Amino acid sequence: MQLGTRWTSGDEPPKVVPEALARGIRAVDESIPDDALGQPRPRWTLTWLEARPIAELDTGVIVSLDADGEPVVRHDDGDEFA
Known part of the structure; x- marks a missing residue:
């Protein structure tokens, strides 16, 4: 069993996150407007x-x-984004 972790959007993903997944995370983070x-x-x-x-x-x-x-x-509703 492998435990997970949490971090704030916009921060660098933890080192345990595979680079390919981190690329996808960064792309999502970049699309979130500042509040x-x-x-x-x-x-x-x-x-x-x-x-x-x-x-x-x-x-x-x-x-x-x-x-x-x-x-x-x-999205958790099942829709894929391009």
Whole structure:
């Protein structure tokens, strides 16, 4: 069993996050606008399912790796983003 971790969106992902997954996370982070009211940024949660990393943002955005090891971004409602 592998434990996960949490960090704030916009911060560098922890070193345990595979680089391909980190690329997808950074792309999502870059698309989140700054909050003019100073609200805290959402947080990522890293979990492992069958030894594969999955990062989920508090907003419901999920970044995982496909069979080729490339990042896939989707929302927890099942929609994939281009």
